[in-house]
Amino acid sequence: NAGVTQTPKFQVLKTGQSMTLQCAQDMNHNSMYWYRQDPGMGLRLIYYSASEGTTDKGEVPNGYNVSRLNKREFSLRLESAAPSQTSVYFCASSEAEKGLVDSGEQFFGPGTRLTVL
């Protein structure tokens, strides 16, 4: 089991360029999440997908879009990158499913370090 994988590991963009960050999990989890990690700000939720076919905004969704392609994959798209989007992006997944009680533990990917010039 690879757990949660993310591609690419590093990326440098120019302002205005677009790109998609890929995330996949092989744990058959229902819920997936995208966070950004910034110094002094901790982890902030960008978007999440409670289950296949649904997506919802998190705390900082502006400038991003997401696609839950299937149960395994959840991508994050920057349509027009800005320097303020320079950050480390983490994808995570959890077993949470509607109607069921679970521990809420999330499993994280290794992160994508994005720099926007």
Place this chain on the structure above:
Amino acid sequence: AQRVTQPEKLLSVFKGAPVELKCNYSYSGSPELFWYVQYSRQRLQLLLRHISRESIKGFTADLNKGETSFHLKKPFAQEEDSAMYYCALSARGGSNYKLTFGKGTLLTVNP
């Protein structure tokens, strides 16, 4: 809305000294609290959760609902404990478990 506060950005102790990382939360419902840890160049991983009441790597944390706190403690710090620690809150109910993270505390254990 829920909120998690970690008042210390940085915490530095010597090896063998006790360590306490503070976490306070704000949530009107029944929360689940977690501590996640991120070692240098590694992914974020769960350290412990309050419902299991475990001791992991010598760390413990007790949920104090009266003080709305979930402080992480270890009686004798080791150099390998140096890492970024995040307290997180999960709001029960609904169709998913979103985590709200604190801003993190960077723990450095000096030799």
